[in-house]
Amino acid sequence: MARIASLQIGFYRVPLPTLLTDSTHGEMRDFELNTVRVRDADGAEGVGYSFTVGRNGAAVDAVLTREIAEIAAGEDADAIERLWHRCWWDLHYGGRGGPTVLALSAFDIALWDLKARRANLPLWRLLGGFDPKVPCYAGGIDLLLPLDELLAQTDANLAKGFRAIKMKVGRKRLDEDVQRVAAMREHLGAELPLMVDANMKWTVDQAIRAARAFQPHDLTWLEEPISPDDLGGHARVVRDGGLPIAAGENLRTLWDFKNLIASEGVTYPEPDVTNCGGVTAFMKIAHLAEAWNLPVTSHGAHDVTVHLLAACPNRSFLEAHGFGLDSYIADPLRIEEGFAIAPEHPGHGITFDWAGLERIRA
Template identity: 60%
Template sequence: MAKIERVRTDLFRVPLERRLTDSTHGVMIDFELITVRIEDADGRQGLGYTYTVNHGGAAVATMVERDLAPVILGKDAARIEERWQDMWWTLHYAGRGGHATSAISAVDIALWDLMGVTAGLPLWKLFGGYDPTVPVYAGGIDLELSLEELLAQTDAFLDDGFRAIKMKVGRADLRQDVARVAAMREHLGDGFPLMVDANMKWTVDGALRACRALEPFDLLWVEEPTIPDDLRGNARIVDGGRHAIAAGENLHTVYEFAQAIDAGAVTLPEPDVSNIGGYTAFRKVSALAEANNLLLTSHGVHDLTVHLLAAAPHRTFMEAHGFGLTAFIVDPMPVVDGHVTAPDTPGHGVALDFEALAARAPH
């Protein structure tokens, strides 16, 4: 495989199709998209990207441009683990997570895409291959929607082919959360896969109280009931909450996942390929989950993630994120009867419409 010849980084502020709300991030009307395009000496290209919520995208783009691109230029594009380690240690003192692993993620994803293009294989096969048809759920970011709007959104998700749905909880009055979940369960019927996401809103005692109140509604899981930093508290929730507990979108290193799993603080690891360190790190978290007999889910960027879950025998539902890039993806994956199918095109198969995105570059 040829050496890395060029690295291009771009930053865009992308409007959301509708106003989104959850319990900790407030109102979201757009997000920042950071793209990385890597070209080797033979002219082949790989694409990677990550995103930030509300703030921080410029810092990620700067890290790629100033700190990571010089580290990988001129190096063998096929030695991805070596490139990853070089990037990790370059940013280690200033990073060990956060913006640093988001920057590494975008580059790593681009390197794996280039690897797949060069090999002529889709990434899900390059990762070993299991089943390209992956169950998917609609992740609503909908805390402040009225009940009528929430149910209308649910019907739209069903019309779009989804057969599993996650809704937001974490209102100031737990009784409102309970009433909304009860209405959703009645609307969807018994047995329909329904999850809730508190976005770290509750204290440990508050989470235990909420889990007990939500027990009658047969939830597939409760997500991020409290802050990820409190491993003992999360373990208390796992032990006493009477639900499966999904978490991980705010864990940004393999080591954090290892500590959470060892502490019994999570039953459904949920890494995000765009902030954990890319495909390289996500696959290590996947192996940790399998070795500990845990099912695996995911957060965000489902267009990229589908290859990882298509190669994982212990996967459960994949999230189709509310931050979807559908309007800017040349050929988005359709949802058919609750599933998406990983593409058979080389690499990850995602092509962005950079002409359309150009109007979203900050001035």
């Protein structure tokens, strides 16, 4: 039994190296990072984290500091399912999503990291193992970049080893989106996968119109075309738009994914391990998608998620973008000829520069 001796909570504001833009969040200059370090009575440590887009990190910090630290004290760190359910139900009345689930996600990631470290296994092997080479794409947050800068960014990503690209859509005029997608397809050639992401910008009818306009450009998927809460709308977009749809980064529970999948409103379920309930929930979502014969993708937190998709036979693409974290991590994600490589270090292998993070403590 690995008794939890302490939780050390961190809250940081991470400056972004470049200004990021999308159709919903506008201009993003920094992200907020919440961390939790779980130590057991033997001195072993596991690390988890979640992030927000510039706001609400203080609420996540409060849940970790005031609630989860108390729930976890003295508990068996190996009883991850029991701890997950205790947090879920103890915090249920004010939870079921939002900051509560982001905090639970960070805690759960730390527990799995600790368990894998104690077993001296990389997380992807502890989770069952499938293939450490995971197809990945470079996720650009680039809606307002001029076309020449967008293509230059793409060339830089190709030089880093990426062989698939995602770009933002959702500009004020659809014809501008179509022109940029056409230019990107011509730039990449016919072989490389290209995805587009609207960040919930459109109504259902607008999304169907956009999907039909993008059809000639052979997209792997159209991501988050409408509000995540409109299950019937998603089904209409899948049925009438003529493109595969990726969605789920703004869903917060296994049951949200069950409802979206059952409504036939998604082609590529897309959980984010830092906001769907952690490793525990992510793997259940991935297996749920497998039961529906759907390929699973991911959002954010690629340094953790590469392990999860490396354990999934139905994985498709890992989304890779660092949100500025690479500057605070010892060994950033390794990309080789279009594949992210799950590391063999025990746990998830993320080693934060804690001294560096202290300089940006929120």
